[in-house]
Amino acid sequence: MDGRGPQRHQDLEDVIDVITASYDGDDEINNLDSADLPNKRAVITAFNHIMPVLYMGFYSTRALNRTNIRYALSEHLYPAQDILVEQICRALRYQERMGRVREKKPEGWSEEVVLRLFEKIPELRRVLNTDVRAAYDGDPAASSIEEVVFSYPSIQAISAYRVAHELFVEDVPMIPRIITEHAHSKSGIDINPGAQIGESFFIDHGTGVVIGATAVIGNNVKLYQGVTLGALSVSRDQTDGRRGTKRHPTIEDDVTIYAGASIHGGETIIGQGSVIGGNVWLTKSVPAGSKIFGRAK
Numbered sequence: 001m002d003g004r005g006p007q008r009h010q011d012l013e014d015v016i017d018v019i020t021a022s023y024d025g026d027d028e029i030n031n032l033d034s035a036d037l038p039n040k041r042a043v044i045t046a047f048n049h050i051m052p053v054l055y056m057g058f059y060s061t062r063a064l065n066r067t068n069i070r071y072a073l074s075e076h077l078y079p080a081q082d083i084l085v086e087q088i089c090r091a092l093r094y095q096e097r098m099g100r101v102r103e104k105k106p107e108g109w110s111e112e113v114v115l116r117l118f119e120k121i122p123e124l125r126r127v128l129n130t131d132v133r134a135a136y137d138g139d140p141a142a143s144s145i146e147e148v149v150f151s152y153p154s155i156q157a158i159s160a161y162r163v164a165h166e167l168f169v170e171d172v173p174m175i176p177r178i179i180t181e182h183a184h185s186k187s188g189i190d191i192n193p194g195a196q197i198g199e200s201f202f203i204d205h206g207t208g209v210v211i212g213a214t215a216v217i218g219n220n221v222k223l224y225q226g227v228t229l230g231a232l233s234v235s236r237d238q239t240d241g242r243r244g245t246k247r248h249p250t251i252e253d254d255v256t257i258y259a260g261a262s263i264h265g266g267e268t269i270i271g272q273g274s275v276i277g278g279n280v281w282l283t284k285s286v287p288a289g290s291k292i293f294g295r296a297k
Contacts, residue, residue, distance in 0.1 A: 036094045038087040043178045046087065049080035050163055054125055058149050077118060084114045084175070088167075091174040100173070113170045117163070124162050127199050131158050134202040138222055153187035154203035164193035195229075197221075198253070205259075212248035214266060221251055224259040224278070232265045232283065252288070 023030045031037070052059035053076050060072060088110040095101045132155060135148045142148050149155055160183030164176035176193035184190045189206045191197075194213035201217065203209055205225040211217070215229040231247035246266035255270050257263070258278040263270065270276065271288035280292050 036090060036097065038091045038094075038174055038178070040178055042083050043087050043175055044182050046080045046083035047160065047163065047179050047182065049076040049083075050121075051159065052076050053080075053121060054128060054159060054163075055149055058146070081114050081118070084117075085110045088113060088172055088175055091172065095173045113167070113172060116170065117166050120166055124166070128155075128159060128162060130199040131155065131201050134200040134220070134222070135204075138202045139204060152206075153189060154206045157183045157187040157189035157191055157203070157206065158197075158201060159183075161191040161193060161195070161197065165195070165197075168193040195248070214246045215248035216250040218251060218253035218255070218272070220254045222256045224257065226260040227257050228262040228264075230262060230264045249282075 023032065053073055056069065056072060057064060062068075062072075064072060092101070092105060092110065096104060132145060132148050135152055135154060136142045136145050139148075142152075157180075160179050164179040167179075168176040180191055180193050187206060189203060189209045191209075191211045192213040192215075195211050195215040195217065197211075197215075197217040198219035198221065200220045202222045203224075204222065208226040209223055210228045210230060212230050214231075217229075229249050229251065248266060249263045249268040249270065251257070251263075251270045252272040252274075254273045255276070256274075257270075257276040258280075260279040261276045261282070262280075263276065263282045265283050267285070268283060269285040270282075271286055271290055273288055274286055274290040274292070276282065276286075277291075277293035280294075282292065286292060
C-alpha cells in the first residue's frame with residue numbers, strides 16, 4: 001500500500017456520486033425500470049436452447065437416435081419455453097406501460113406465441129435445410145454440409161433471423177431484434193427480423209451485409225459480403241413504426257448480388273435472375289435478367 005488507499009476510495013466514491021447524479025435528468029437512456037424490461041442475456045440463453053433444436057445432431061454431446069432424441073429435444077424446449085414466456089411478458093408489460101401497444105394482448109398470449117413458434121420448428125428446419133444446401137452448392141470451397149453448419153456465419157445469422165421473424169410477425173416487441181442483433185454481433189451480418197426472405201438463401205462470406213426491415217427477398221438469392229439492401233432517407237414521421245411504409249428494396253427469385261453493392265428504396269425491384277455487380281449503387285428498378293456492372297445507377 002502506498003498510503004493513498006483511503007484517498008483513492010474517496011475519489012471513486014466522488015465519481016460514483018457524479019455518475020449517480022447523471023441519472024436525475026429525463027434522458028431516455030436513464031431508464032431504471034430494469035425489472036420491467038426484458039433481460040438480454042436471458043433472451044440469448046433461450047435462443048441458444050432453440051439452436052440445438054434446429055440442428056440437434058450438430059450440438060449434442062452424446063449419440064442420438066430416434067429412441068432418445070425426444071428427451072434431448074425436451075432438455076432444450078422446456079427451458080426455452082420458460083425463459084421466452086417470461087421475457088415476452090416483460091417486454092409486453094413494458095410496452096403497455098409506455099403506451100406503445102395499440103391493442104392489449106389477451107391473458108396467456110405469451111404462452112400461445114411461444115407454443116406457435118415451437119409448432120413451426122419442423123417447417124423452419126425444412127427451410128433452413130434449403131439455406132444450408134444453397135450454401136454448400138453455392139460455395140466451391142465448402143467441403144461438406146457439416147462444415148457449412150458448423151462454420152458458416154451466414155447460417156448462424158439466417159437461423160437467428162428465421163426464428164426472430166416468426167416472433168416479429170406475432171407482434172412480439174423487442175425480443176426479435178435482440179435475437180438478430182446477437183447474431184449480428186457474432187457474424188457481422190445484420191438482418192432485420194421484419195425482412196421477408198424466401199428459401200435457399202445464401203450469404204457468401206457475409207461480413208458487412210445489411211438487410212433492412214421492409215426488404216423482400218425471393219427464393220434462391222445469393223448475396224456477397226458488404227451488400228446493403230437499404231432505405232433512402234425517410235423521416236420517422238413518414239413511417240408507421242415497425243410495420244411502416246416499405247423503405248427497402250425487393251429482390252426477386254434467382255438474383256445474385258456481388259460484394260459491396262448497395263440497393264436502396266422501397267420501390268426498387270431487382271427482377272428475377274438478375275446479376276448485380278460489385279460496388280454498384282442502385283435506386284431504380286431493373287427488369288428480369290438484367291446484368292448491372294460498372295458505374296452506379
